[in-house]
Amino acid sequence: MKLALIALVSCLALSVKSYTFVSSVSIPFGIASTGATLPYYHRKNVPVVDVQSTDLICRTPDITAKVGPFVIEAGNNIRVYWASDTPNSPYSGNKPTGPCVFWLSPLEKKGVGKVWSKVHEYTNDGKASGSAWCSAKIDSNGGFYEFNIPSDIIPGKYILRSEIIDLLDAYVSNYDDYAMGAHFYSNCFVLDITGNGTAPLKNPVSILETYKKYYKTPMFPIGTDDSKFTLPGPAPYTTGKP
Known part of the structure; x- marks a missing residue:
């Protein structure tokens, strides 16, 4: 009975969760992007809870379809904005709670296979308090998060995958009940990165393979110290470092 009650509560929590997604960059x-983000997709794909689904990559089967690239010079900061519920709504309501992570992949690879390199992540700055999660930082900034594009990467068109991971139900796996487990709020958009860099992206991985371990094991087991939380994948690549 207790397990059934927990599952019911989790289902209710999922049903009222805001449909958080990237609205612009x-x-x-500077001037905000008007065409860099993907169109607003069906709510059934927000958040992604099935870590075996290709929805985990970008929540759309064709991440290159009718998406205008956002031009940015390598070495500059990029600011990513989130909204909730509808494309023009502010970042408000019942938002996800947890870390955020950003990945780059060459556009021509379409996100398939070992093509994603992590370029930035933020959990909670090593603090034990849950109020220090990246999601809280985004909330306090009015819905945006800012980070640096490595200055030495090869110019070209890339897919930027941004993600907030909701850990509310991540004390159980994403296997037994898809209303439970970690909830992944992932979005992709296209960057046209300019500059004179010569460095390829480092430590590329497959998103699906990297997240696969959360299929049958909890991402954030009960009793885990918030300050010791580790995000999926390798350490982020930064300028001049392998």
Whole structure:
């Protein structure tokens, strides 16, 4: 009975969760993108809870379809904005709670296979308090998060995958009940990165293979110290480091 009650509560929590997604990107103090993000997709894909589904990559079968690239010079900061429920709504309501992570992949690879390199992540700055999660930082900033594009990467068109991971139900696996487990709020958009860099992306991995371990094991087991939480995948690549 207790397990059934937990499952019911989790289902109810999922049903009222905001449909958080990336609404736009910009350069700080610059002009916001109007065409970089993918169109608003069906709510059934937000959040992704099935870590065996290709929805985990970008929540759309064709991440290159009718998406205008956002031009940014390598080495600049990019600012990613989130909204909730509808494309023009503010970042508000019952938002996810947890870390965020950003990956780059060459556009021509279409996100398939070992093509994703992590370029930035933020959990909670090593703090034990749950209020220090990346999601709280986004909330306090009014819905945006800012990070640096490595200055030495080869110019070209890339897919940027942004993600907030909701850990509310991540004390159980994503296997037994898809209303339980970690909830992945992933979005992709296209960047046209300019500059004179010569470095290829480092440590590329498959998103599906990297997240596969959360298929049958909890991502954030009960009793885990918040400050010791580790995100999926290798350490982020930064300029001049392998």
